[in-house]
Amino acid sequence: MTLAGTLVGGGFGIWTVIYANWIRKMPIFYRPWEHVLMFGGLAYVGHRISSATEFLEERVMMEAKRRINANQGKLDAEYRAILGEKYYNKWFPEGTGSSE
Template sequence: MVSAWSGALFGLAVQLMSNALQKLPLMRRPWEHVLFAAGGAFVGHKLGDLEVELTQRIEAHRANQKRPGS
């Protein structure tokens, strides 16, 4: 959940920074802010899921290799 919120804030910050660099009003097209925040939340959530999946795969691989984990 934290990763989704972090992604949403990052997406919003990207859109705000884009408008600031172009010297446009920060909230020029508010629907773009919603889209970027939703996209960031989606990516953040998927990255969290990917981290859990990769950790499980590494643990399974170590168990199959019969090596102690470090």
């Protein structure tokens, strides 16, 4: 996933410079070092966005598990109704101290 984000970001960087030169009616590769800098900069941004997405998904799952486990004894009936038996058993395997 991060390779794809890196390449897409780099592509946006090159396209931005080419488009800016085209709008100004200059040669497309007027200053080639701009292409390299924009490719590198936006490739880094694309990589970081992919990494941030993965990190935030992990954090959300960790926080959800923490909150569910903190309220498990108080809200077992509600959790069963909301999650259904299949997903309730996924989040609360047998023997975790469920009080019902």
